[in-house]
Amino acid sequence: MELLSGFAVLLGGPGSGKGTQCLKIAETFGFKHIGAGDLLRKEMYSGSENGAMIQKLMTEGGIAPSEVTVKLIKKAIESAESCKFLIDGFPRSEENRMVYERIIGAEPNFVLFFDCPEEVMVKRVLSRNEGRVDDNEHTVKERLKVYKAITLPVVNHYAKKGKLYKVDGTGTQEEIFERVQPVFTSLRESQKGPMLSADPYTPSHYPAYDLLHLILSECSIPELEFDYIRIHAM
């Protein structure tokens, strides 16, 4: 099976606001939101053979085997009607990224990174109050270690590729969305790449602009000369 698709990725530490902002972006700009952690939690509670393993590693603050997560993401993509995806909280390791690229056969067109001080993230996680196995002081410390050692290299990888747009993740949800929204709006409305403010991670012109513009516009692409992103069967 082959699907025509395109996607953006949201990365950031635990509690940096990925899920919250993803919902707003998805609703405003018509993306299908795929939360990697949400998929794993659903799998954990489904009684599947992987349930106990997922619960253990989430409680310990670790990262699920790449094949397990990628399979769940692939299933979510295939069952969605949309062709515009916002993947939240994945890839979390270089290995995640490589397995995703091997199995799905695509790279994200654009990566948003929420930059947030540790103490802010910890405070948010500890007041999330959703009954999660990992929202406690011990696990959040472990998650932050994993984030710095294993996830930040992925962020750096996308920065080097000129795909990363860093957003200040502090302030209210509305303030953060005000920072995020113009990026998506200008990409949707402009025919030419937006010139963004200087930032260590932010290219002044998006190399991935054309493809992202394609994602953000309707999915009727055939007359345009873009590389199609194909999702290959596993």
Ligand SMILES: Nc1ncnc2c1ncn2[C@@H]1O[C@H](COP(=O)(O)OP(=O)(O)O)[C@@H](O)[C@H]1O
């Ligand atoms: N800007 C914000 N200010 C205060 N609390 C926030 C903000 N953004 C999100 N939250 C809250 O912090 C917690 C973590 O946010 P969430 O979006 O789940 O982060 P992540 O997906 O990165 O872990 C949630 O309870 C959410 O309601």
Ligand SMILES: O=c1ccn([C@@H]2O[C@H](COP(=O)(O)OP(=O)(O)O)[C@@H](O)[C@H]2O)c(=O)[nH]1
């Ligand atoms: O690609 C992923 C995404 C999540 N997780 C696990 O799920 C937990 C919660 O992730 P989620 O994205 O839901 O939480 P957040 O970081 O947004 O607080 C992580 O600590 C990991 O244990 C994982 O193993 N792989």
